Amino acid sequence: MLPTAAVILDVVEPLLEDWPEGTVWLQMSSVGAAEADQLTQVAEAHAISLVDAPVSGSTHPAEEGELTILASGPDSARTAVQPVFDALASRVLWVGEAGMGSRLKLATNHWMITSVAALAESMHLCQAMGSISSSSSRYLTADRWARLMQCRSSMRCAAISTRRAFPSGLP
Secondary structure, eight states, X not given: OOSSHHHHHHHHHHHHTTSOTTOEEEEOSOOOXXXXXXXXXXXXXXXXXXXXXXXXXXXXXXXXXXEEEEEBSOGGGHHHHHHHHHHHEEEEEEOSSTTHHHHHHHHHHHHXXXXXXXXXXXXXXXXXTTOOOHHHHHIIIIIHHHHHHHHHHHOHHHHHHHHHHOTTOOO
């Protein structure tokens, strides 16, 4: 996986002319939404199919073949990429047209970052109120964090919370 869309294009663009029409390009780097759209446009301009499929997981799940893949792209490309997904992941979520995988990865990362920031704020509040102790730290970090991660793994809690907060849909 390459670090940026610019690096991806530096590697892929010289090869594109040699790829036959209908080739499936499996792009698994984490890139932004605009960059995912740029890669999709490059693929379309060369009549190839792009599967945008960033991964969720760290080194250990990667080594164990236990990543989650946030795949997006044409249904016709699924069979071609499935053997790669089978080797890398324990779960594959197909989330729409090419570029949607990168968008979900961004949203997931944002959720994780804001969760960590909220935890830090809560720990600071406990400290400011003089109530920080090993048991309150353990409650906030281990107990609550475990529940938070359980929600993250299923992504159901966020959906349920959103429906409860906005029963008529998001504003």
